[in-house]
Amino acid sequence: DGGITQSPKYLFRKEGQNVTLSCEQNLNHDAMYWYRQDPGQGLRLIYYSQIVNDFQKGDIAEGYSVSREKKESFPLTVTSAQKNPTAFYLCASSAPGNGGNTIYFGEGSWLTVV
Amino acid sequence: SQQGEEDPQALSIQEGENATMNCSYKTSINNLQWYRQNSGRGLVHLILIRSNEREKHSGRLRVTLDTSKKSSSLLITASRAADTASYFCATRDPGDYKLSFGAGTTVTVRA
DSSP states (O other): OOOEEEEOSEEEEOTTOOEEEEEEEOSOOSEEEEEEEOTTOOEEEEEEEEETTEEEEOTTOTTEEEOOSBTTBOOEEEOTTOSOOOEEEEEEEEOTTSSSOOOEEOOOEEEEEO | OOOOEEEOSEEEEETTSOEEEEEEOSSOOSEEEEEEEOTTSOEEEEEEEETTOSEEEETTEEEEEETTTTEEEEEEOSOOGGGOEEEEEEEEOTTOOSOEEOOOEEEEEEO
16 A cells, blocks of 8 residues: 555654664655654654655654655654654655645654653 | 644544644744645645635634734534544744644544
């Protein structure tokens, strides 16, 4: 089935550790996004990529890093510089030029600092 | 970047009733989209309305857009328990690539 796969679903991080969240899509979409959602809050954009080997910072990029070496993959690394990383992370993709940039989301990854 | 603001923050209704929620935004837009999120899951696109449209329907959903007031409303008719979820509006500024989401309206439908 076509879609966006995020892994792992649940991840625990110790203080000072870097962790990487995986995001893979088989929708042949050019654009991919990472959002952060805190409990009871809306979504805030971390990074987005419109094309392979290119990405831009969103509204809350500090403490995060990404890469876009392949069209179908957009991993997010939460670095030790991110002081409050406990949150729900959502990966998404869209096809530019589809008339509205409808975004398709993965099922999310829960990150908890222990 | 601008962000839509939904109102109310939470809504509780009886099954069979209608649910209405509103979204306000600050600057001009190309389109406005509504998404739904079940607890602990990803968001699912519901409907998109373009800036030159005033009303759009999809099944039990009705969306209106008033660009003069910079506001949109989402109406869910004949609600069901399965409609229990959070609903978000999202906007994209002209010339911008990314979508900005509001904080959402949490809808609880009581059986």
